[in-house]
Structures are given as C-alpha cells and as structure tokens.
Amino acid sequence: MQNTDQELFEQIDFRENPLFERIIEDLLEKKYSVVDSFFEPDEVEVLRNHLLQKYEEDNFKKAAIGNKTSEIIERSIRGDFILWINEAEAGIAENIYFKKINAMVEYLNRTCFMGILTKEFHYALYPEGTFYKRHLDTFQNDGRRKLSMVCYLNNEDWKPENGGELAIYLDENGEEKQIDIYPFPGRVVIFESQELEHEVKPVKVPRLSITGWLKTR
Numbered sequence: 782m783q784n785t786d787q788e789l790f791e792q793i794d795f796r797e798n799p800l801f802e803r804i805i806e807d808l809l810e811k812k813y814s815v816v817d818s819f820f821e822p823d824e825v826e827v828l829r830n831h832l833l834q835k836y837e838e839d840n841f842k843k844a845a846i847g848n849k850t851s852e853i854i855e856r857s858i859r860g861d862f863i864l865w866i867n868e869a870e871a872g873i874a875e876n877i878y879f880k881k882i883n884a885m886v887e888y889l890n891r892t893c894f895m896g897i898l899t900k901e902f903h904y905a906l907y908p909e910g911t912f913y914k915r916h917l918d919t920f921q922n923d924g925r926r927k928l929s930m931v932c933y934l935n936n937e938d939w940k941p942e943n944g945g946e947l948a949i950y951l952d953e954n955g956e957e958k959q960i961d962i963y964p965f966p967g968r969v970v971i972f973e974s975q976e977l978e979h980e981v982k983p984v985k986v987p988r989l990s991i992t993g994w995l996k997t998r
C-alpha cells in the first residue's frame with residue numbers, strides 16, 4: 782500500500798525520547814512517575830519568579846473543593862492558594878512550561894494512544910502550616926482527568942525538614958504502601974488521576990508548584 786506524504790513524514794519525524802519512554806514505563810508498571818530535572822534550574826527560576834510576582838499582585842485565590850458549580854472553601858481539607866493558567870495567554874515563563882508539556886502530551890498520544898485532548902493547569906502556593914488532606918483528583922467530579930502532574934518550583938535549597946511531601950498511597954497486593962515525594966525544584970510527578978489517592982503533608986515554609994491534569998476531553 783502506498784503511504785501518503787503525511788504518513789511518510791510522520792514516520793521520518795518520529796524520534797524515540799528516552800525520558801518520555803521512562804515515564805510511560807513507570808506509569809504502566811506502578812501508576813506514577815517521578816522525574817528529577819524535568820525542568821532546568823534556570824527554567825524553574827523563571828517560573829518561580831513569575832508565580833511569586835502573580836502572588837504579590839494578589840491574583841491568587843483560596844483553592845476550593847468540589848466542582849466549579851459547587852465550590853466550597855474548606856481549610857481543614859486544603860490550604861493552598863491557586864491561580865489557573867490560560868495557555869492562550871501564556872507569557873515567556875509559561876511558554877517554557879507548555880513547550881515541554883506539549884511535547885510530552887504529543888508523545889503520549891502518538892505512542893500509547895492516550896487520547897489526551899485537553900489540559901488544565903494552575904499555580905499553587907501552600908503558605909506555612911497548610912496541607913492538602915488525602916484525596917483522589919476525581920474529587921472535582923471530573924472523570925475526564927486522566928493524568929495528574931505536579932511540577933515543583935521551590936528554591937534550590939529546599940530541605941526535607943520543610944515538610945510538604947506529596948504522599949502517594951499504593952496498593953501492593955492488598956497492602957497499602959505509602960511513598961513520600963519531596964517537592965524538590967525541577968522535579969515533576971505524574972500519576973493516574975483516577976487511581977492513586979495522595980496528600981500534601983503540612984509544610985513549614987511556603988511551597989510552590991504548578992499542578993495540572995491531562996484530560997481525555
């Protein structure tokens with residue numbers, strides 16, 4: 782059968798990406814993946830400064846639980862402040878972010894037919910003393926959320942004593958196993974939104990991140 786020019790182009794264009802392959806393998810094997818240095822220190826710095834500038838301009842709002850039509854602000858469940866990011870209005874800092882994320886999404890769709898059609902992302906700042914109690918991300922009544930992604934934008938000298946670990950709860954042959962992941966700068970954590978319960982442990986200094994979801998529609 783004759784290939785169309787487009788098919789031929791796609792075959793030639795495709796290059797295996799070891800990082801994305803590792804993420805796919807991790808997700809298949811254990812439903813989550815932790816990637817250090819997904820973003821370089823200079824990229825993290827640009828994104829962190831942008832987050833802090835927006836926070837100082839008072840653009841963040843108290844994160845709520847529930848879906849968009851029934852939002853409840855509940856400090857006993859989550860204490861972070863968030864700002865949704867509109868990709869269509871992305872500036873220099875956010876373009877750094879979307880360039881890498883979009884490359885990954887394209888790769889996932891092409892190699893494992895993930896069917897990711899939409900994305901949503903927000904900046905998050907957890908002030909001192911705040912946390913996010915154990916939950917599943919479908920909690921937002923959004924069954925379209927397929928993969929959750931968190932990218933940490935903390936300072937280079939972030940210490941484990943600062944707290945703020947992301948705890949992920951796994952099921953290992955009926956036994957619960959907890960994995961603690963520290964929010965080191967440049968680190969990205971990706972996990973199955975519908976499958977893995979997780980929580981953010983109380984933090985002793987402000988904790989910065991971008992959290993997002995890759996969705997099937």
Ligand SMILES: O=C(O)CCC(=O)C(=O)O
Pocket residue numbers: 905913918931946947979980981990992
């Ligand atoms: O910041 C994190 O490590 C996780 C945040 C989270 O679970 C959420 O926003 O749903």
Ligand SMILES: [Fe+2]
Pocket residue numbers: 916917918929979
């Ligand atoms: Fe979550």
